[in-house]
Amino acid sequence: MASRVKRSRDCSCSGDARCGPWRRALPLCSCWPARLIICDYHLGADELGTEVVQQIRGHSGAATPAVILSPDVGKPLREATAAAGLHLLHKPLNPARLRVLLMHVAAGPHSGAGPTQGAAGSDL
Numbered sequence: 001m002a003s004r005v006k007r008s009r010d011c012s013c014s015g016d017a018r019c020g021p022w023r024r025a026l027p028l029c030s031c032w033p034a035r036l037i038i039c040d041y042h043l044g045a046d047e048l049g050t051e052v053v054q055q056i057r058g059h060s061g062a063a064t065p066a067v068i069l070s071p072d073v074g075k076p077l078r079e080a081t082a083a084a085g086l087h088l089l090h091k092p093l094n095p096a097r098l099r100v101l102l103m104h105v106a107a108g109p110h111s112g113a114g115p116t117q118g119a120a121g122s123d124l
Helices: 002-008 022-031 049-060 075-083 095-107
Strands: 037-040 042-044 066-070 087-090
Touching: 022 049, 037 042, 037 049, 042 049, 049 066, 066 075, 075 087, 087 095
Parallel strands: 037 066, 066 087
Antiparallel strands: none
């Protein structure tokens, strides 16, 4: 599904789990800033996507919008993502909801759209 969304929205991806440890991609953050981070919540090796996003943001110096993906629908995760200013999408992903969220993020914080479903801290 991700490749279909990328093709239809003219998106590119600078790295993913197939590239090895995500820390190897950190140097890209300063020379090619991301417009959006999409990250699973459970990454294995006791790493959480929320922490990875904070580290990427810290390295780049930008508050890049980010989406956390998880099958977990519990209140603790919703609260953690809201506190960190992250969007949350539940698995299995619904392509229409992902598209709405991507359009919302692309519109930027000053689009006049106001808070909508998919706003930071909300879950879709």
